[in-house]
Amino acid sequence: MTPDEMLTGKYISMLNRLGQAHLAAKMKAHDIGSGQYSFLLILYHHDGLSQEALSAKLLIDKGTTARAISKLEAAGYVRRTKNREDRRAYHVFLTDKARELQPELHQAIMEWNEKMLEVLSPEERLQLYSMLKRISDNTLKNLKECEGTHTTE
Amino acid sequence: MTPDEMLTGKYISMLNRLGQAHLAAKMKAHDIGSGQYSFLLILYHHDGLSQEALSAKLLIDKGTTARAISKLEAAGYVRRTKNREDRRAYHVFLTDKARELQPELHQAIMEWNEKMLEVLSPEERLQLYSMLKRISDNTLKNLKECEGTHTTE
Structure with a gap:
């Protein structure tokens, strides 16, 4: 690995922060902290997920x-219900307020992707997407294999 | 932009979290939260930076x-001194404890980069690095131009 390639993680981290800053600016009026969007984005596709599953x-x-779910609850974007069998487990549901926010949040995310990728050619955009997907899938797979090893040990 | 390319930001965010989880696991013994490494990594190259400059x-x-600097201070990794001219401004200095941590932290970051990139060929690694650097530099440049516009308006 060259010293340059060592900085791949640094740029990923920087781009993630730039994206969060973009979202924070776009969604300023909505009283949502930068770390809380990811939870809404998962819940839009998996409403009612348990807090533990969201975390995983x-x-x-x-x-x-x-803490993030408490803040979203206080701001009126989610409500929590206790699991019937395990009273310490919570399920998280979106409110109408969160549903109404969805188009605006998706628009802000689309804008961010466009802004970020504007400097790349259409071929490069596709290349970048496909490499990021491959390394992401591979790392997640490795992580799951490791966790599997731990639990059977 | 294709629907796939819209997910570029999602993968960047996921890879960033995977990297933070890797660092958290490697550095578990050292009482440092996942959001606090970035500050140490900047301070290793710019010791004594003001809190405001770190934030920017x-x-x-x-x-x-x-909050991150307070936690690093409480854990003994940095100390703060007040600016002589502006008593509300703080400068942040690394302690010996933080200096001693540097090789281990760099090792953990190197391991993470290797783990993340293992699935790519040497040519692809270089391509990925160079595309991430270009989009990162371009986005930062745009951001600075916008800020310039705001301050002169």
């Missing part, structure tokens, strides 16, 4: 997840 | 920066 899906630790 | 360099808002 996003690879965000349980404490941070609990 | 990392594009992390002032409140989050202040």
